[in-house]
Amino acid sequence: MIISKVFRTLVLATLLTTLSIAQKEALLVGVSDYRGTADDLVGIDIDVANMKSLLEKWGFHTTILSNEESMNLSQQLDSYSALTKDDDFVFYYSGHGYHIKDKNGDESDGEDETLVLSDGKSNDLFLDDALYGYLNNIPAKKLIVLDSCHSGTAFKAFGDKPKPKSLSNNNAVDGVVKTKAFRPQQSKLNSGAYIVFSASQDNEESLATKRGSLFTNAFVNQFRDGKGKGLKLMDLKRNIGQEIIAYCNQTSSEAHHPNLSASDASLKYTTIGEFFKSKT
Numbered sequence: 001m002i003i004s005k006v007f008r009t010l011v012l013a014t015l016l017t018t019l020s021i022a023q024k025e026a027l028l029v030g031v032s033d034y035r036g037t038a039d040d041l042v043g044i045d046i047d048v049a050n051m052k053s054l055l056e057k058w059g060f061h062t063t064i065l066s067n068e069e070s071m072n073l074s075q076q077l078d079s080y081s082a083l084t085k086d087d088d089f090v091f092y093y094s095g096h097g098y099h100i101k102d103k104n105g106d107e108s109d110g111e112d113e114t115l116v117l118s119d120g121k122s123n124d125l126f127l128d129d130a131l132y133g134y135l136n137n138i139p140a141k142k143l144i145v146l147d148s149c150h151s152g153t154a155f156k157a158f159g160d161k162p163k164p165k166s167l168s169n170n171n172a173v174d175g176v177v178k179t180k181a182f183r184p185q186q187s188k189l190n191s192g193a194y195i196v197f198s199a200s201q202d203n204e205e206s207l208a209t210k211r212g213s214l215f216t217n218a219f220v221n222q223f224r225d226g227k228g229k230g231l232k233l234m235d236l237k238r239n240i241g242q243e244i245i246a247y248c249n250q251t252s253s254e255a256h257h258p259n260l261s262a263s264d265a266s267l268k269y270t271t272i273g274e275f276f277k278s279k280t
Helices: 002-018 044-057 069-080 128-136 216-222 233-251 265-269 272-277
Strands: 022-031 061-066 088-094 096-100 111-118 121-125 141-147 194-198 207-209 259-262
Touching: 022 044, 022 069, 022 096, 044 061, 044 088, 044 216, 061 069, 069 111, 069 121, 069 128, 069 259, 088 233, 096 121, 141 216, 141 272, 194 233, 207 216, 216 233, 233 265, 259 265
Parallel strands: 022 061, 022 088, 088 141, 141 194
Antiparallel strands: 096 111, 111 121, 194 259
């Protein structure tokens, strides 16, 4: 009898371990307070709040790094390396992006892409090589959403007219070559299944308003009625682009067009719901 009870206990423990619930972690980074004032952005706090609300509805535990907290991005990304291939991870960034001359010869276009972190006193360029390195150390299925752009000019926002998420030359760094959208290169992002949505195409500026960034607003809006999670990713991208164009037409602004990439081309024809249910 005692042996039987011990056996049942061991079997139950084994089953519970096997059926353990996958972890769902999300890191949200929003930077609006940059060195000086010309490059400050509006609506970034709204972006982060909207993404937090959406992801928590999906069952994710969210961690937020805002402004000066963004300077701890390396340490925070490193903390997710213990996730497994059966877990889910989301990385979201809203803020400035930039390009500098490539120093190690690993870029076909001679440029390193960067996110621009800041504590309001100094700007810190977070190179794509570093981002890829940390993301590759996270085995989980990854959804990466990047709402940033790169430009050599800055504009002030007036009323509801969008402001480009651009970094002015006087607050940047030496070695800028040209402007392009931040898009992870598939040759560098090579660990586990991933989906990447970015706000704009090469040489386009993504736009921010006091009510939130156009791309993030459009992304979140697709899921407000509960149907977005069942949309194929290509259809999701199309709908987001159409919403951005409609807003830009109303405000006489130049539209930007979202980009979608994935670890496997077939993933573009799946849904976010199916992606996070899949086993890799």
